[in-house]
Amino acid sequence: xxxxxxxxxxxxxxxxxxxxxxxxxxxxxxxxxxxxxxFGLLAAVSYSRPHTSAVSIAIRxxxxxxxxxxxxxxxxxxxxxxxVPPGVRYALRALGSRS
Numbered sequence: 001x002x003x004x005x006x007x008x009x010x011x012x013x014x015x016x017x018x019x020x021x022x023x024x025x026x027x028x029x030x031x032x033x034x035x036x037x038x039f040g041l042l043a044a045v046s047y048s049r050p051h052t053s054a055v056s057i058a059i060r061x062x063x064x065x066x067x068x069x070x071x072x073x074x075x076x077x078x079x080x081x082x083x084v085p086p087g088v089r090y091a092l093r094a095l096g097s098r099s
Contacts, residue, residue, distance in 0.1 A: 004093040011086025017077045021055045025070025028062030035061050 027042070029035045039061040046057045059070075 004090055008086055008090040011089065012083055014086075015078050015082035019054065019075040019077050020073070021057075021075075022073040023057045023059065023070065025058070025072075026060050026062045026067055028065055028067035030066050032063040035063055 027035065027038060029038060039059065042059050046059060049055060049057070
């Protein structure tokens with residue numbers, strides 16, 4: 001049953017579409033060097049994404065101490081019936097593995 005869980009998760013996430021994403025955040029860790037490292041990794045991900053009007057990411061480092069604040073605005077779209085087939089497949093695998 002646990003072996004089929006990754007396929008269930010993939011099947012449940014596949015029908016979900018990202019319509020809009022807006023991130024505006026300040027991040028900071030205890031050590032300013034760690035903050036710089038984290039910001040560098042997040043900036044690389046942010047700059048490597050395709051630039052569309054549907055996605056806006058603004059992240060600012062805060063070197064004065066631990067901090068995680070900001071705003072997240074997201075819109076997702078999905079068709080509810082699309083979640084049924086992965087659930088049925090998972091149930092059939094779970095029942096089939098019991099016998």
